[in-house]
Amino acid sequence: MTPHTWPSWRRRSIGALATLTLAAVGLSCADSEPTSQPTTTLSPPETTLAPIVDLPDVVVTTSVLGAVVSDLVDGVADVVVIIPDGQDPHDFAPSARDLERLNDAAFIVANGLNLEVGLDAILRQVAERDGTVFFVGEHITVRTMNESDDDHDHAHADDDTDDHADDHSHDHDGIDPHLWLSPAAMLEMLPDLAEALATTFDVSLDDAATRVSSSLTTLDRRIAGAVSALPACTLVTGHDELGYFADRYGCTIIGAVLPSLSTTAEASAKQLVALKKVIAEHRVAVIFTSLGTPQAVAEQIARETGTTVVELSTHVMRDAVSYAEFMLALTERIVDALS
Amino acid sequence: MSWLIDPFTANEFLRQALFASVLVALLCAVTGTYVVLRGLSFVGDALAHGVIPGIATALLLGVSGVLGAAVSAAVMMTGVSIITRRSRLSGDTAIGLLFVGMLALGVIITSRSNTFTGDITRILFGELLGVRVSDLWWQLGALVAVGVIATISHRPFVLMSIDDGLARTSGFSVPFFHSLMLVLVGVTVIASFQSVGTLLVLGMLIAPAASGALVARRVSTMMLIAALYGVCASYLGLLASYHFDLAAGGSVVLTAVLLFVVTAAVRSIVVRRYVDEIPHQHEHRH
Numbered sequence: 001m002t003p004h005t006w007p008s009w010r011r012r013s014i015g016a017l018a019t020l021t022l023a024a025v026g027l028s029c030a031d032s033e034p035t036s037q038p039t040t041t042l043s044p045p046e047t048t049l050a051p052i053v054d055l056p057d058v059v060v061t062t063s064v065l066g067a068v069v070s071d072l073v074d075g076v077a078d079v080v081v082i083i084p085d086g087q088d089p090h091d092f093a094p095s096a097r098d099l100e101r102l103n104d105a106a107f108i109v110a111n112g113l114n115l116e117v118g119l120d121a122i123l124r125q126v127a128e129r130d131g132t133v134f135f136v137g138e139h140i141t142v143r144t145m146n147e148s149d150d151d152h153d154h155a156h157a158d159d160d161t162d163d164h165a166d167d168h169s170h171d172h173d174g175i176d177p178h179l180w181l182s183p184a185a186m187l188e189m190l191p192d193l194a195e196a197l198a199t200t201f202d203v204s205l206d207d208a209a210t211r212v213s214s215s216l217t218t219l220d221r222r223i224a225g226a227v228s229a230l231p232a233c234t235l236v237t238g239h240d241e242l243g244y245f246a247d248r249y250g251c252t253i254i255g256a257v258l259p260s261l262s263t264t265a266e267a268s269a270k271q272l273v274a275l276k277k278v279i280a281e282h283r284v285a286v287i288f289t290s291l292g293t294p295q296a297v298a299e300q301i302a303r304e305t306g307t308t309v310v311e312l313s314t315h316v317m318r319d320a321v322s323y324a325e326f327m328l329a330l331t332e333r334i335v336d337a338l339s
Numbered sequence: 340m341s342w343l344i345d346p347f348t349a350n351e352f353l354r355q356a357l358f359a360s361v362l363v364a365l366l367c368a369v370t371g372t373y374v375v376l377r378g379l380s381f382v383g384d385a386l387a388h389g390v391i392p393g394i395a396t397a398l399l400l401g402v403s404g405v406l407g408a409a410v411s412a413a414v415m416m417t418g419v420s421i422i423t424r425r426s427r428l429s430g431d432t433a434i435g436l437l438f439v440g441m442l443a444l445g446v447i448i449t450s451r452s453n454t455f456t457g458d459i460t461r462i463l464f465g466e467l468l469g470v471r472v473s474d475l476w477w478q479l480g481a482l483v484a485v486g487v488i489a490t491i492s493h494r495p496f497v498l499m500s501i502d503d504g505l506a507r508t509s510g511f512s513v514p515f516f517h518s519l520m521l522v523l524v525g526v527t528v529i530a531s532f533q534s535v536g537t538l539l540v541l542g543m544l545i546a547p548a549a550s551g552a553l554v555a556r557r558v559s560t561m562m563l564i565a566a567l568y569g570v571c572a573s574y575l576g577l578l579a580s581y582h583f584d585l586a587a588g589g590s591v592v593l594t595a596v597l598l599f600v601v602t603a604a605v606r607s608i609v610v611r612r613y614v615d616e617i618p619h620q621h622e623h624r625h
Binding site for chain 1: 346349350351352353355356446450459460461464466468469470471577580581582583584585586587588589
């Protein structure tokens, strides 16, 4: 049941040749199995032999976007992920080989919106040279965060869950790069991405785009269904990462351990006091942490407020083999913790 | 006055941060004074950064970061003494070599590992607001150890800070006590990095001790002043972090450096006045 569409993004642990073989095998398996039907149990990889085809590479910066893209380019191109799954994209520094891959890539998909700070220079260079860089952030409705106007940072977040985007404020304003955490945003950029890929590789991706689009729609509905079953979806997160998710599914983010859109920051005492206050006011029971959250700080706050710390996988695929599985695992963990 | 105390009484995390920071300040007052007097700042810097690969590896293997840091520090100190003994290169060069070598290794480990769950920011800047009670016990243990070593070796350390020859003629083995001093620096760095981070521990090591060296002549007085400055910096820094919304570790260290700047400025004014008065005294005598 579980398709293995894109083992190629795990290439770092395997040799280049092995990766090519694996990718070919994976792609051939995936032909009959779209990733729209995710399962929670993982079956061992199938070992069907397939002819080794030398497909062009689509280089994707992050593993989660890599999963989306590989659904789309099945049989047309291999997906190579630059930032290893498990690494914080906010402070990733590329190696010389990464630069070579980016320079040689036929097509690059990047998150943009200042997520991959360490890759920014090279991506700009490549984009200026021949324009094969697709910044997902330029093809979605970008979420921005507003500067808070007073000292009570998160205190005036109301408890109405319908109206979310603007009624919570943080001390750091800016553009939210965590767009992959909403299938709706993926749906939004999909037609543009499919078109750009089709032009570059001179193939038709219409069928694939329709298939991915319908699977994303299904995924979106499933998540919405799961979240709406909750009495209330009030979140305290590691850094400001779940904005797109919250906006889409009617959750309210009332605070963060590190109220910053990036993880490269140190906590201040004032922020933490404000967070404690908000947690008490809203009777929050769970602090969600993820990659890059100052874990010791989160645990200390949890101890003082009588809450529990639940770790989410928001930036890394971890065990998920498809985007749908990644999103459903994330949703399940949030829903389980809150109900 | 409530704004001076209430943040600490109301918040356990701030209280623990203050305890941790004060322990770091006391540790650094003892070690830092020798570091400043003997000009070991560079070794301190090198050790503080040289422990990064050890911490990163320890986190990867799931063992205590303290253990990794200790191994790294030992490797560095052994490396420095081997290079200085076996070649004609100066200690400075040896330290520099190992320093950059270890730092580069640290960057490679933290950047290339697929499973790196720690975060380079946390290693560099620490998690002062997430200090655990067990961390405090570690630091207290280190403080006692450093205090005992410093008390026993106080005389050779003081003599060496004036001149190595002086220590030698008094019958002390300079290489031994030099190594012992490096061990003190290592222990201080290792005990402090979890709260203030490897990057900022150097600030606590040098700034209060430099202030002490500026105003006092006796080594024990220097240490006392350094301790006082360090404790003040801890308290004021955390208070600033609370009231002005600043990064906690950063504001403690910045306060320590600012206290030094203020002390230096005040001292230079006082000294100028004193110098002005000297001619008068001469006139009176004649």
